[in-house]
Amino acid sequence: xxxxxxxxxxxxxxxxxxxxxxxxxxxxxxxxxxxxxxxxxxxxxxxxxxxxxxxxxxxxxxxxxxxxxxxxxxxxxx
Numbered sequence: 001x002x003x004x005x006x007x008x009x010x011x012x013x014x015x016x017x018x019x020x021x022x023x024x025x026x027x028x029x030x031x032x033x034x035x036x037x038x039x040x041x042x043x044x045x046x047x048x049x050x051x052x053x054x055x056x057x058x059x060x061x062x063x064x065x066x067x068x069x070x071x072x073x074x075x076x077x078x
């Protein structure tokens with residue numbers, strides 16, 4: 001869990017991930033599944049720029065424990 005919290009603060013991969021895929025090309029209401037998405041830091045960051053999307057963040061139960069779902073981000077044990 002500490003590792004994941006630390007990873008949430010890394011800025012080095014921010015531009016890379018957001019430029020790897022054109023999220024704006026997805027239709028309104030599309031669902032993106034973030035497998036191994038930790039506590040959802042990346043999904044929430046992408047959602048800020050692309051509010052037309054929904055996200056499912058999948059990770060181990062211990063990692064996502066205590067993270068609340070929102071109307072656009074659903075946490076799922078995987």
